[in-house]
Amino acid sequence: MSDMREKIMGTLSTVALPDGGDLASRDMVRALSVDGGAVSFVIEAPTPEQAAGMEAQRRAAETAVAALDGVERVSVILTAHGPAKAAPQPPNLKIGGHPKPQAGPLPVPGVANIIAIASGKGGVGKSTLSSNLAVALARQGRKVGLLDADILGPSQPRMMGTNQRPSSPDGELLIPVEAHGVKMMSIGLMLKSDREAVVWRGPMLMGALQQLMFQVDWAPLDVLIIDLPPGTGDVQLTLAQKSQLTGAIIVSTPQDVALLDARKAIDMFDKVKVPILGLVENMSTYVCPNCGHEAHLFGHGGVRDEAAELGAPFLGEIPLSLDVRLAGDSGTPAAAGAGPVAEAYATLARDLVARGIA
Template sequence: MSAVTRQAVEACLRQFTDPHLNQDPVSAGCLREVDIQGERLSVRLELGYAAGLFKSGWAQMLQMALENLPGVSAAQVQVDVQIAAHAGAGQVPALAGVKNIIAVASGKGGVGKSTTAANLALALAREGARVGMLDADIYGPSQGLMFGIAEGTRPQVREQKYFVPLQAHGVQVMSMAFLADDNTPMVWRGPMVSGALIQLITQTAWDELDYLVVDMPPGTGDIQLTLAQKVPVSGSVIVTTPQDIALLDARKGIEMFRKVHIPVLGVVENMAVHICSNCGHAEHLFGEGGGEKLAAQYAVDLLASLPLSMAIRMQCDGGRPTTIADPESQIAMLYQQMARTVGARLSQLSQAGVPSISVSDD
C-alpha cells in the first residue's frame, strides 16, 4: 500500500466546495495543517467567518473523503474559526474593538430591512460570533421592539460619557429608542440627525465585537453619507422586494455605496412569494425574480429570497425574531445561510484588501 502524501490530501480537499466561499478549502486558503503519521492523517482548516452551525458537518464530510484515500486508515479533520478585522478597523477609537461593520440598507421603506437586520445579527450570534446591533434609524427606531427590550429601558452610563449597550438574545443592542420616549417623534433636521448618529456610534462602549450590524434608515440621505464618511464600514447588504418600484430604489442604494467605496456584499429579497395557509397556493404578489436580476446586474450574491410570511411579522413584533423563535424552521435556515455568506464575503474582502473610503460632493 502506497504512503499518503500531502499532494494527495490537497487533491482530495480540492474536490469539495465550501458553499459560502464558493471555493475549495485549499484554493480559499483555509488549509492550515496537514500531519501524516503513517496511515493516520490529521488536517486542520481555519474559516474566516462565523460558522458554528456549519463547521462540524463540513469537517465530517471532509473526514469521510480523506479516509477513502489509499494508504489512510484513519483521518481527523478539525475546523476552526478565526474572524479577521476589516482593513479600516481601528480608525475610530470608539470602535477599536469592532472587527467588522455591516450596514443593512434599503432604497425605500417597508421592504423588511429592519427585520432582515435583526435576523442577520441573531443568526451571526447563533454561529458563535460576538455581535452588536446599532439602530441607526433615528426617525423610526424599531430594534428595541424586535429584540424584546421593554419600553422605557435605559442604558447604563460608564465614566459619564459612554452608553453601555443593552443585552438581548446574546446580542449587544443600542438604539435611539433607548434615549427617548417611544411616542415622541424626532422632529430634527439633517445635521441634528447626523450628530445623533455619530454620538450613538462614538459613545457606545461596544465590547469586543466580531460584527456590528447597523440598521440604516431607508433612502440615500444624510445618515448614509455620515456613516460612510465617519465610520469604517466593512460592507453593505441591500434589502428589497421583487416589486419594480422597490428594485428601482434598491439600485440607487447600491450605486450610493459604490460611490463611497463600500462593498455591497449582496441582496436580500423579501416578500418573494406568498403561500396560502389554507390551500398552499403560491402567489408572487410583488413580482417574481426581481432580487435575482438585481444581484446579477451588479454581480453580487442573492443572499436570500424570503417569503411573505405572517410568522416572520408576528415573531419580530413579539420581540423574538424567527432565527431564535423557530430556529429549526426553513426560514431560519435561510437566515443562517445568509449570515454565513455575509461573513464569508467579508473574510474574502479582508484577504484581498479594500480601498479607503472617500466621499466627493459631485
C-alpha cells in the same frame, strides 16, 4: 414631573460654558424627558465646532443631574444646531461626483466588521432583516452588535423586545443593552415611550449617529449590523464618511418600483466607495398556511436578476410570512426560532461567516 424638570433646569444653569453663560440661559437644552427616575436630554450647541469643545460640559451636566434626588439614570447627547464652517474643498455633491469625507473614516474600537443594511425605499424589510440577521449570526457563535441608525423612526427596541435604558457608569461610554445574544443600541431606548417623536434637524441626526457609533462600549464584536433609514441622505453619507464600513447589504422586494430605489442605494454606496456585499430578496414568496399554495405577491426573481446584472452576490430569498410579522411585534425575531424563515436567515448568516465578513 414639572418640579423635577425645574430642578433639572436649575441644575443645568450651574454648568458654565467656555464662552460665557450656562446651558440653561443659553437655551441649549432640548428634548428633556423625565420618566420615573430616568432622565434624558440633548445639549444642542450652535455649531459643530462649538460642540466639539463641549464634552466636558456634557459630562458635567450628566454628573450634576445624576446627583439630584430621585434620579436613577441619565442619558445626555451632545449635538449641534448649525452647519459646520465651509471647508476649503467642500464635498462634490454633483450627479456623478464622489463626495469626499471631511475626516476619517475611522474604525469603531473593538469591532472587526461593520455591515450596513440598506435600500433606497422604506417598507421593504430593512429593520426586519437587520434584527433577524443579527440574531442568526449570534446563533452561529458570533459576537454581534445591532445599531438602529433610523434616528427618526427607531423600531429595533420593539423588534428585539427590550426597552431597557442604556447606562453610562463612567460618564464616558454608553453600555449597550443585550437581547437574544445581541448587543443593541437605539435612540428609541432613550425616549419616554415608543409614541414619542424625534423631531431633529440634519446636524442633530448626524451628531446622534456619531455618538451611537463611537461613544458606545461595543467591544468586542465580530460584526456590527447597522439598520439604516430609507433613502440616501444625511445618515447614510455620515456613516460612509465617518466609519470604516466592511460593506453594505441591499434588501429589496422583487417588484420593479422597489428595485428602482434599491439601484439608487447601490449607486450611492458606489459613489462613497463602500463595497456591496450582496443583495437579499425579501417577501420573495408566500405559502398559504391552509392549502400550501405558493404565490409571488410582489413578483419573483427581480433581485436575483439585479445582482447578476451588477455582478454582486445574491445572498438569498426571505419568504413573506405571518410568523415574521408576529415575531417582530412580540420582540422575539423569527431567526430565534425554527422553521423555513429561521433557516433562511441562518443560511444568510452562514454565508457571511464563511466569507469572513461577519
